[in-house]
Amino acid sequence: MRILCVMMGMLFFAPAAMAENLIPEMLKTYQVDGAKNFDAKAGEALWHKEYAAPEGAENTKNRSCQACHGVDLSKSGEHIRTGKVIDPMALSVNPQRFSEAKKIRKWFRRNCKWVMGRVCTAQEKGDILTYLQQQ
Numbered sequence: 001m002r003i004l005c006v007m008m009g010m011l012f013f014a015p016a017a018m019a020e021n022l023i024p025e026m027l028k029t030y031q032v033d034g035a036k037n038f039d040a041k042a043g044e045a046l047w048h049k050e051y052a053a054p055e056g057a058e059n060t061k062n063r064s065c066q067a068c069h070g071v072d073l074s075k076s077g078e079h080i081r082t083g084k085v086i087d088p089m090a091l092s093v094n095p096q097r098f099s100e101a102k103k104i105r106k107w108f109r110r111n112c113k114w115v116m117g118r119v120c121t122a123q124e125k126g127d128i129l130t131y132l133q134q135q
């Protein structure tokens, strides 16, 4: 009986304690949306690419993903506007990353809009996640 309880407990708690990397699943949804094969190099290039700040913006510095997430993805980033610490993006040091589809969608929408002035395409999101997954 005790063994059974322990086993039931493990079944219950294991999934909650272990964050699952949802990138493979996200990639499938992007392909359903028309994306082709994903390319980590293209994702890396997008990640570093700088975009001019929109006209009238308070901060006229160029914008990029690394502006907040930092250059070294195994280190914490710092929000360019609020100064808040952002946990490292690299799965190798932060296994909690990319474990919630809702969160991934929300931040892609928000951050692509802020950096590029538009939402990212399914191809772009897939390329970026393919790159990030290797970090």
Ligand code: HEC
Pocket (backbone or CB within 6 Å): 047, 064, 065, 066, 067, 068, 069, 079, 080, 081, 086, 087, 096, 097, 098, 099, 100, 103, 104, 107, 108, 111, 112, 114, 115, 116, 128
């Ligand atoms: C203005 C600051 C800022 C910029 C620029 C920025 N991000 Fe983020 N990003 C955040 C914050 C804040 C979060 C949420 C906090 C966290 O996840 O630690 C986040 C979270 C994310 C997440 C969710 C990660 C997860 O674990 O689910 C993704 C994906 C993401 N950003 C991608 C991007 C991409 C792609 C770009 C460039 C187009 C970008 N970010 C640029 C601030 C920024």
